[in-house]
Amino acid sequence: MLQTGEARTLRPVTASSTLKLTDITAKAARLAAFDNHEQIWLGQDDERGLTAIVAIHNTALGPALGGTRVWPHATFDAALTDALRLSRGMTFKSAIARMPFGGGKAVIKADSKTEKTPAMLEAYAEMLAALNGQYYTGEDVGLTLDDANFLRERTPNVSGTTVGGSGNPSPVTALGTFLGVKAALKHARGSDAVSGLRIAVQGLGSVGWSLCEQLHSEGASLIVADIDAARVAKAREAFGAEVVETETIVAAEADLFAPCALGGVLSADTIPHLKARIVAGAANNQLARHEDAAHLMRRGVLYAPDYVINAGGLINVAAELAPEGYDRAEVMRHVALIPETLMDIFQRAEAEQRPTNDIAQAIAEERIAQARAA
Known part of the structure; x- marks a missing residue:
């Protein structure tokens, strides 16, 4: 797991990949929802139908953790605003739940019922892997447990799965x-x-x-x-x-x-x-x-x-990333403190x-x- 303050060197995507990864932090800063976010990444793969935003708000407490939402926002700015607001909320959620993670969120701009494909998820898995520990994710609106399992088989940056995880959070x-x-x-x-x-x-x-x-x-x-x-x-x-x-x-x-x-x-x-x-x-x-x-x-x-x-879901998926491994009883104890x-x-x-x-x-x-x- 990436520790606070650790250098962040992006893992290059494979030479055969059609994924393009771009830092759009400066572009995002013009929006009202921007709140001193540390980094905003745009992953694009026209061939495989991916437009994904990963917003990393704050990593003072640890690497960013937050779900991936698949939603057909009317505009790119609407999707970006959603990612900015949700990632900020994740920062506060982790802090108030006393979790050793920062706040992040991903938004894939697509209709989960008609545009989500294995090829798109393959491209997104490559994006997660390329971020090299900056961001951990899991299911959210439009991203199912099966989708999370699919991603987890391709990158370790996914929790809340039945593939080596604790299951649906x-x-x-x-x-x-x-x-x-x-x-x-x-x-x-x-x-x-x-x-x-x-x-x-x-x-x-x-x-x-x-x-x-x-x-x-x-x-x-x-x-x-x-x-x-x-x-x-x-x-x-x-x-x-x-x-x-x-x-x-x-x-x-x-x-x-x-x-x-x-x-x-x-x-x-x-x-x-x-x-x-x-x-x-x-x-x-x-x-x-x-x-x-x-x-x-x-x-x-x-x-x-x-x-x-x-915060219960966050507490559960974060427990999968604990150095000592997942402890269901500890998760329930922590949730009971809400x-x-x-x-x-x-x-x-x-x-x-x-x-x-x-x-x-x-x-x-x-x-x-x-x-x-x-």
Whole structure:
């Protein structure tokens, strides 16, 4: 594993490769989402259909770690902005979870259903290998466990696989989120019981579905939304869930709103329509802007910072890279600390009358500063 401060020499791609690797850090710096990122790489292979961005935000705590998202962004700048925002969130997620990794994220600009091919993934594996330990990745939206296995067979820079790994990290992310939901309920309502509560879950992917299973098993009444009609039909059958449109679930009559789809769902446009008094979900970048947390606070809504509550998956995949090897019991112990971290943030935010994400960011930045000083 690349250690902090170690020289970074790119491994050249093979002479027969059609992959082109370019440092676009200067180009990325013109975007509002740029936050002193250390390095941004663009991998292009027209022959094999790859356009991939790897954003490395901060490596003060260790090499960058973050998933790979496959998504058909309308423009290159939209994909780049997504990578910049997500990688910054990963820095804070690692720091607040006390993981020895920095923040990074990859975005492959493609439709995962129609444009993702073995040839494209081959090219991406070459890109990961060429980065030579700067960045470790795993599954995310549009990149399946099978895809991660495919990559892991070609480069060691992939975790969360069944090829020498611990398997799909989504259930661990969902478990941490479920525990975080209970912590938020405890702080806001005085009880962590979910039985009888109406909980709106946006997004029924691997994490959202697993979260629904846990909430349903403890007696919650579910309201769900997803762009996949088959998934919502399955949720109606399995959980007796009420189904609403993805565009209107924010306004659902619910006790708690759990965003588990793409980010940016909480904005100046949507927050005024929010009925739930708690937001606690697994999606990354739930806020359209950092300032939106203050808007939630003014409306009396308790917000569980996304990169705190959804850290279970990161904790799990990072454990695969530990020098002593993967320890499932240690992972579960670490995930069980998520509620404690959230409760500390909630209490500090209340005492200082500051938004919860400001408190979480301050804690993360303190730990990063300490690492730099050391």
